[in-house]
Amino acid sequence: KQEVTQIPAALSVPEGENLVLNCSFTDSAIYNLQWFRQDPGKGLTSLLLIQSSQREQTSGRLNASLDKSSGRSTLYIAASQPGDSATYLCAVPSGGSYIPTFGRGTSLIVHP
């Protein structure tokens, strides 16, 4: 059974800082890994999906990397803005499955 851990659980930073959010998982025989954003009281929004054959994906100020052998992924946020404040969730399926297991998330606050 896949277990997903996200560190840190919470983060508060001033605007403009570059951030690294961490995700680790126990079963590395995965099809993909996804990063989501959840705003308070809202559903989840997909940010990036990395397929197992890829090492990273980029979208705007976001860059996600994947190291399957060590069971780790990082989400890098460049030049953070107050609008980035949200909870960031990492989702990883068990080997051979398309059903993601979610981490508990990192709650990010970017203050002006």
Add this chain to the structure above:
Amino acid sequence: GAGVSQSPSNKVTEKGKDVELRCDPISGHTALYWYRQSLGQGLEFLIYFQGNSAPDKSGLPSDRFSAERTGGSVSTLTIQRTQQEDSAVYLCASSARQSSGANVLTFGAGSRLTVL
């Protein structure tokens, strides 16, 4: 539709009553997932539908929970004899199944269930 639609957005019910939650996935998406998110907790997988295959029900917490998907589209999650611990946000997601693993999940806004 353009996105995943869930209804109702909010449901307050009394302990012991049955509730039905509906999910309308993105047209053409063959995979549909139900999760629940309790206050301060992570997302807990409930059930997964893929095309005409038998659903993966391994996440359903008890036999009071059931789900069906009619015509490969709309899904209904039913909770019988609701308990206070069933209070949570129930989230539905759909994806276009791709063997390459590029199955991006699109989530609905969720149905918030409160059991008094």
